[in-house]
Amino acid sequence: MDRRVFNDLFAFTVVARHRSFTNAAAELGMSQSALSQTIRNLEEALGVRLLTRSTRSVAPTEAGARLLARLGPQFGEMQDALDELNEIRDTPRGTIRISAGEHPAVRVLQPRLAAFALEYPDVEVEIIVDGGMIDIVADRFDAGVRLGNQVARDMIAVRISADVTMAVVGAPAYFERYPMPTDPDALTVHRCVRSRLPTRGEIFTWPLEKDGETRRVRIEGPAVFNSLALRVASALDGIGLVFVPLDQVEAHLTAGRLLPVLADWWPTWEGYHIYYPSRRQHGLAFRLLVENLRHR
Template identity: 85%
Template sequence: MDRRAFNDLYAFTVVARHRSFTKAAAQMGMSQSALSQTVRNLEEALGVRLLTRSTRSVAPTEAGGRLLSRLGPQFEDMQDALDELNEIRDTPRGTIRISAGEHAAVAGIQPKLASFLAEYPDVEVEVLIDGGMIDIVADGFDAGVRFGRQVARDMVSVRISADVTMAVVGAPAYFGRHPMPSAPEDLTAHRCIRTRLPTHGEIFSWPLEKDGETRRVRIEGPAVFNSLSMRVTSALDGVGLTFVPLDQVEAHLAAGRLLPVLADWWPVWEGYHIYYPSRRQHSLAFRVLIDTLRHR
């Protein structure tokens, strides 16, 4: 097999796994049009259609699926063999890609990242903020960070943060116009700053807890943000009440810029975990990063 045919087959497996020319092209560092032409040339050379293309998706044909099932593991083994060469090196090096929610990145990764990067200058860490429950393997990530209760059981999971207390807060200016809630159900009459869940598209209802009892409150309000910083800023501006991690508003509470609401109902969630597939041979750089992030 010549080198070009080998490269074309590898390109096909990347597209077939991602089911997207866009994502595959990004992983391979080439243009989408060039990748599409590469796969088309392979199909012409083999005399069989490997992919079914539409305006929104790409999927392997029956022949493509069979080829992928044979070639995919072979290319994975070769990648693992190349990754194992890093074990020979004394210094960790390489790129580590992590998917994380906004607060998970801020609270779980960022506090330890500066010292790690200073100690290991040959390692590059790429953190992409995404609140949805993605498939880290299909999307080309080495690991993801989510709350412990959200991690799939087939993944290796390492805790990287303490438990997270969620707080309901509002500005003094807001309470100059509205009464202070005394029970969770009172929130339904207030203007609240809401969040849309990225995976299902629903508005997040606030789960408040007290003495083992949970009440999930459906709130209404004038603004919907998927940005943590925008929710905090809008609360400071008096737009309405918001439900955010306590560590993001502690300074504002201490200074009186925000006031606690129903503090005895604030839930405590299990801390963040970094998770990754167990079947992969992980690089030395990846293992050192996991140990650095580990919550102690």
């Protein structure tokens, strides 16, 4: 195969994976215009359209999707083979890409990466915050971080946190206008700050638990925020009640800036796990990171 065609095919897989010329160009270290011309030249050489372009998005055509399905794993295996060469080095090095939700990224990953970065300066850790349930293999992540019950059974999973308690809280100013709920069903008439499920796009219903009973409450309210920080700030501002990890509001509860709501109904979920494919051979740097994150 001509070396230029090989490079062009790799460029196509990067664009198709990112679904963005801008992000793909940044990864490849080339200009967006040059990358766009590369893809046009490849399509002309092959005689088939590989990507559908619009002003807002890029997506593989049917032919492009088939080509990506065949080439993506092959390029991935070549990258894995190169990464394995790190095993013969005395110093761990390389890039580790992790997909994680906002809470574990802030609460678990970032605090532990400070010491890891100092000990292994040649290892670059890239964390992409995304709450959706993605295919880490197709999206070329080394690992993902999710709650234990969300990890697919064909993955290797290592616990990296204690269990997570979720809390419903509101500001004193809010309860100057509205009564304190005494039952989960009462939440349906309160103003609540909601969030949207990233994978299915539905509004998240609050799963409250007590004595083995679970109630999923469909709440209403004035705002929908997928950002954890925005939801906490909204509660402090008295906009409405929020459902957030307890550790994110404990200091506010202690200081009286927020008040607990239905505390006997707060659920506790299985802790976060870092997970990765069992069939992929990971390098020394990755194994050291997993061991550093392991919950003890």
